[in-house]
Amino acid sequence: MSYTRPTFRHPEAHKNQLGYTRTAYEGSISTLCAGCGHDSIVNSIITAFFEMSIEPHRIVKLSGIGCSSKTPAYFLNRSHGFNSVHGRMPSVATGANMANRELIYLGVSGDGDTASIGMGQFTHVVRRNLDMVYIVMNNGCYGLTKGQDSATADKGSKSRKGAPVALESIDLCELALGLGAGFVARGFSGDKKQLVPMLKAAIAHKGLAFVDVVSPCVTFNNAPTSTKSYSWVREHMEITNTFDFIPLRQEITTDYPHGSSIPVTLHDGSMISLYKREDKEIITNRQEAINALEQARSASQVLTGILFLNPDSSDFHDINNTITTPLNRLGEKELCPGNDILQAFNDSLR
Amino acid sequence: MKKISRINDFVIRFANVNGSGSASANNLFAKVVYRLGVPVSPKNVFPSNIQGLPTWYEVRVNQRGYLGRRGGADFVVAVNGQTMEEDYRMVEPGGYFLYDSTRPLPDSFRRDDLTIIDIPLTRLCNEAFSDNRVRQLMKNIIYIGALAHLLDIGLEPVVEAVQRQFAKKPKLAEPNVTAIEIGFQYAREHHRNSCALSIRPSAVVGDRVLLDGNSATALGALYAGATVAGWYPITPSTSVIEAFERFAGRYRIDPDTGQRRYAVVQAEDELAAIGIAIGGGWNGARSFTATSGPGISLMAEFLGLAYFAEIPVVLIDVQRSGPSTGMPTRTQQSDLLACAYASHGDTRNVLLVPADPNECFTMTADAFDLADRLQTPVIVMSDLDLGMNDHLSAPLSWPDERRYDRGKVLGADELDRLEKKWGRYLDIDRDGICYRTLPGTHPEKGAYVTRGTSHTEYAAYTEESAAYERGMKRLLNKWETARCLVPLPECTIRNDRGDCAVIYYGSTTAAALEALDRLKESDIILNSMRIKAFPFQKEVFEFIDRHDTVFIIEQNRDAQMRILLAGECQLAPGKLKPVINFNGLPITARMITNQIHSALLGTRQAIPASNRAAAPEGLS
Secondary structure, eight states, X not given: OOOOOOOOOOTTOOOOTTSOOXXXXXXXXXXXXXXXXXXXXXXXXXXXXXXXXXXXGGEEEEEOSSHHHHGGGGBOTTSEEEEOSTTOHHHHHHHHHHHOXXXXXXXEEEHHHHHTTTHHHHHXXXXXXXXXXXXXXXXXXXXXXXXXXXXXXXXXXXXXXXXXXXXXXXXXXXXXXXXXXXXXXXXXXXXXXXXXXXXXXXXXXXXXXXXEEEOOOTTTSOXXXXXXXXXHHHHHEEESEEEEEEOTTOOOOOOOTTSOEEEEEOTTSOEEEEEESXXXXXXXXXXXXXXXXXXXHHTTOEEEEEEEEOTTOOOHHHHHTBOSSOGGGOOHHHHOOOHHHXXXXXXXXX | OOXXXXXXXXXXXXXXXXXXXXXXXXXXXXXXXXXXXXXXEEEEEOOSOSSSSEEEEEEEEETTOOOSBOSSEEEEEEOOGGGHHHHHHHEEEEEEEEEETTSOOOTTOOOSSSEEEEEOHHHHHHHHOOOHHHHHHHHHHHHHHHHHHHTTOXXXXXXXXXXXXXXXXXXXXXXXXXXXXXXXXXXXHHOTTOOOEEOOOOSTTTTOEEEEHHHHHHHHHHHTTEEEEEEOOOTTTHHHHHHHHHHHHHHSBOTTTOOBSOEEEEOSSHHHHHHHXXXXXXXXXXXEEEEOHHHHHHHHHHHHHHHHHTOOEEEEEEEOBOSTTOBTTSOOOOOHHHHHTOSSSSOOOEEEOOOSXXXXXXXXXXXXXXXXXXXXXEEEEEEHHHHHSEEEXXXXXXXXXXXXXXXSBOOHHHHHHOSSOOOTTOOSSSSSOOOBOOTTSOSSSSOOEEESSOBOTTSOBOOOHHHHHHHHHHHHHHHHHHHHHSOOOEEEOXXXXXXXXXXXXXXXXXXXXXXXHHHHHTTOOOEEEEEOEESOOHHHHHHHHTOSEEEEEESXXXXXXXXXXXXXXXXXXXXXXXXXXXXXSOOBHHHHHHXXXXXXXXXXXXXXXXXXXXTTGGGO
16 A cells, blocks of 8 residues: 655745755655654655755665665655565665666665664675665664564663563664774654754765664554653763754855864765764764763663764775776677687687 | 507596695696597586595596596596595406506505506606695696506697696796606606507597586676676685686776776675675666575575566576585586575576586576566576586687667656556566666656565555456466577487487486487487476477477486476376486486486386495496
8 A cells, every 4th residue: 555645735845956846855655653753764864865956866765674664665756766675675785786886875774674684784785885875763673573672672671562671782883883884873763953964964975874763663662661762762862963964065154053063074075064062072983983882872871973984985886996887887889898709718728 | 358448438537635736637638638639528526625535537538529427437547545445446347547656556456357557656756846835736747647648649739738728837837847748758668558548639529619617607697798796605606706707807897997897796695695686687787696506595585576576687506416505516406496486485487507618608698688588587507517517518609799688678768758657567568578667767757666565567565466466477477478588498309109208408418418329229219308498388398298208317316307397297297207316426328328228128226226326436
């Protein structure tokens, strides 16, 4: 049941630089539970692409299996999508990106899809630094199969079923940092103000940008005793930095009230302007990012913000030295060495 | 004792220690025979090991062009102490046993029906070379030199082969030439008339080349325009991708920028390898992966997705002995059923079955056209024997006017020209194949979500039974289209009686052809058919139909082709008779002849004697 939205919009609706209204970035109506954190993330994704004035058809959205992985149907109807198999989105994204390096790849996954069945693929797509945005909609449980704990559920946290989680949780951001990811961020589905610029920065980043978004499951994991619930996250959220995303060639016009902004330039010339709570946190320092995560963990806090950024990372195609023309555009002339070479090969065997 | 006395018709087996450099020496021997114009068929029987375990290299020399394994060995070169006793026992009566006589032959070696050729390989080597590593390598070369005399090859062809092999490193050629001369001289002085086997130059080879199937497969992918590959190392398929990368590194570099016109990822596992290939195929690049049995099992889930979501992808299966890890360095044709129906649910995959390196090349190239045309996985069913051994094969050629068939892909202009609403899974042409679009094609049209969940003609998610059934039935219609596109079987009708026939496929072909000739010598004249693809065409059904009994020759325990044919052709059990070998070594003409003979006499044993023994007995 894929419902479509009414296409009518106010004639004076705001348009972006391409002349598109927000409608051009929307998808079908969500079939997730009312109040699901994932729907808020979907909205932030739509806003980010709309405000960045990226042509929708240049975006490729990919996902695995689970509630999170259903969401690509709910945004960017003008983009091609690939709802693949459980835990295997990273490999499909890899192949797709290898075939055409010009498009923007957005992978959407969940905590079950990434931290359990897809752990191998997640770690290796980070390692090969595929140029993509990798979003985990992290609710600490398996929604579609009715609420089992996932590997990111915090030890001691209690879901609706009431039993505390007995095992240690996997912190995907910390793992991504350990794997050498060039962009690691954590957001909260309930904080759009932070999430939208965070997604924009992730989109502008070259190489793999990992964004873990805590996204409460209203049906199975929103009890106040759950560390992935709205109330718990709101009470325990610690913001490491607030920031604006400044697109390429746009003048910095915003006034920064605290006067402590630190600019970080991304590969394409766009910029993130960070407001630090404390100046000692440098987001380009991996060691400090890991320390900050560990400190927040011992203090039972959820650290959000851009945790680490390496603006100079080399992506898969840099490393592979792939031709700039997308491979899927090459034809016989560029690809087939021809019969003469084959005859020379035959001769070399004689 | 009557010595085996033959020209250009014998089997020579080298028994070596793995990792001692023997493979290249033995390969040199095969190359020399090939260059003398005599058909030759080398088989490397190697262990799953880098150094220390026994390995054999069997070379069939045959003027008549029989390239399968014959069975037995007329000449054994025994340089592995671990297996010497078995190697000694396996020599055919009247045959020859060459050993390193630096140490005397044990007393238990008392056969009086063979000719002993003693050559002190170690001593000769130690006298001539001082470096330990060189000594080990040259020991192998010395016996090649001895063979140059014993088999009447002469010094020159062997020296020339060495010089060609080391053309770019003449310094390395020096010790090799010395070693050859040492072996040659020693044999000439001590074994002037010991050996009655001989090799005479011939013209039978013609323009054929000596090539391994995996290299040919890699070239097929290169010529067909494959640009994306994901893979995970697994014997015996590894060299497909390694060869592809080697060729691509030579022929796919942009001359202006030095950048690559291809991308290969060594993935974390086979799950990712096929996922990468599917992602690339979905996004319009010709993509492939290569694997073997265990990889097929892991890829099964993704194959179902590619079947159901209709994504072109090429998979090369270089089969090895299963189940599980099985015998990873031994051959079999035992993935047939697993590949034909790989994945859960009602899934079926197109298979192409090459029989020699030339077909590895052409069928791999065709697989990319077929995958694009049919928008489905196409699996090339090679095996360890075909893939890793050198085979005499027709030279490769590529018609330069050939164009890639990229199938039904709509571009932006075509989308603009459409009068009706486009549906990704709408069967406009009634051939079961629909029009697809690639990401990034058009700002407003042609976008859809590809999914493994059931979908409508317009690619929308659905749980409506009727829509699901329509989709599944259309895929069957597409299967019928595939039936018309895959290569036809090769049928040879030798008699009109219609009582008895044989079917074979893939690397079984060479031994089967020889067996047919041998049976003919005892007045058993059989019609034959070589199957080249799945789905089976009406020609396959008709051939089976016109015979009372059909022997299916194959290399697996369960007679998988027989099961596949019985199911697909809805045949009564009993009509198809299995002729099998599953000992991990390539099937021999003797095995086939014996089994068919026994069956026709009504005394066939449940398991043929030749299959019972393990290596090295299995080498007989």
